[in-house]
Amino acid sequence: MKMSSTQGPHSLAFRVMRLCRPSLHVEIPVRFDPSDLLFGEDLFDDPVAASHLPRLLADTVSATAADGSTTSADPSDLSYRNRFLLQHPSDSLGLPGLLLLPQSFGAIYLGETFCSYISINNSSNFEVRDVTIKAEIQTERQRILLLDTSKSPVESIRAGGRYDFIVEHDVKELGAHTLVCTALYNDNDGERKYLPQYFKFMVANPLSVRTKVRVVKETTILEASIENHTKSNLYMDQVDFEPAQNWNATILRGVDHHPESKQPMSDVFKPPILLRSGGGIHNFLYQLKLSSDGSPLPKVEGSNVLGKLQITWRTNLGEPGRLQTQQILGSPIAQKDIELRAVEVPSIIMLEKPFMVRLNLANQTDRVLGPFEVWVSQSDSLDEKAIMVNGLLTMHLAQVEAFSSSEFELNLIAVKHGVQKITGITVFDTREKKTYDSLLELEVFVDSQ
Secondary structure: OOOOOOOOOOOEEEEEEOOOOEEOOOOOOOOOOOOOHHHHHHHHHHHHHHHHHHHHHHHHHHHHHHHHOOOOOOOOOOOOOOOOOOHHHHHHHOOOOEEEOOOOOOOOOOOEEEEEEEEEEEEEOEEEEEEEEEOOOOOOOOOOEEEEEOOOOOEEEEEOOEEEEEEEEEOOOOOOEEEEEEEEEOOOEEEEEEEEEEEEEEEEOOOOEEEEEEEEOEEEEEEEEEEEEOOEEEEEEEEEEEEEOEEEEEEEEOOOOOOOOHHHOOOOOOOOOOEEOOOOEEEEEEEEEEEEOOOOOOOOOOOOEEEEEEEEEEOOOOOOOEOOOOOOOOOOOOOOOEEEEEEEOOOOEOOOOOOEEEEEEEOOOOEEOEEEEEEOOOOOOOOOEEEEEEOOOOOEEOEEEOOOOEEEEEEEOOOOOOOEOOEEEEEOOOOOOOEEOOOOHHHHHHHOO
């Protein structure tokens, strides 16, 4: 953290310490043999002493074993091949059981809560009075006030004393941040003095989210790849996709995932997903479908907002973090002037018996369309045609107002049994001389009994 210099002598000074959880203090184990502490290298140069060395080493080993530890070292072996053997399983951990307090300001990431302990110290030999303290965060776009004692100033800070407080801020912007601490106080001679101090820090991005959108028939598949850019492991508590209006989202899991219906407590005891430090990646897959509530899609040409991801995580010692992505866009939607959909189709269709299909013709423009003519295309030969019109080949429809719809019925007859398709319904705007075809394709089952 960098601190700006202040002009002129001041009785007060700010000290800032970031509050964060400690980390595990890991020591690299240094292996040595106890005999290294008892005998020097010159002992090997004396032939008389060297002859007694195996017996002395045996005494050292036996004394060590008497304390309860075990060893497999041969006392007559004077080489170094046994010096680095682990005598106890805990020797390999290198953990002395200590926690290490932060020695520097450390890295601050987007989505975390910045928490700082601020102390204003009186280093003079006299008391200062009526101290007004302010603390705020400045970014490139805004200023956020964290503390203001203007309405209730600190009455006095004695000589050698201090006033402490804690501020918190949810980090929501990347880049340079400045913690501005100011104090307005009365000095010993009654002069009103102003002390500003500036503490700068950078905010980095802890995660990168890459998305890929694929469309399979009427289903949109969204793949989200989340990568860890921090120097510590991240445990993903929640990665949820919030679909936009008109969309429904379902997460797709692997085949080895047990159905949630068999795990009533799965949401409570769901294990977090580990993203290892320095580049750990996990992929999430979502299936998106347009909702069938009949509400129209947004009328903005080419827009296709799918939704956004909500991501929460914790670090090794439980520090929380939360991010929300920007809106994820799918393939542009080609705006259609009219839309044709089936409203009512008989559940049972018998071979060579007429049936009615109720259809809805929707005008998705801001102008009046029509009148229309509707017919079923007869491009296929009679031998290949499975469902035909029963009655008038052409139906006339009235005009349809802007953003309105009109319903009508088609009288059809099936000439082949099994699963068949109703296709070829064509709508012709008689005023604009415009033909709309391939608007609808339905699959029905025709029973021969």
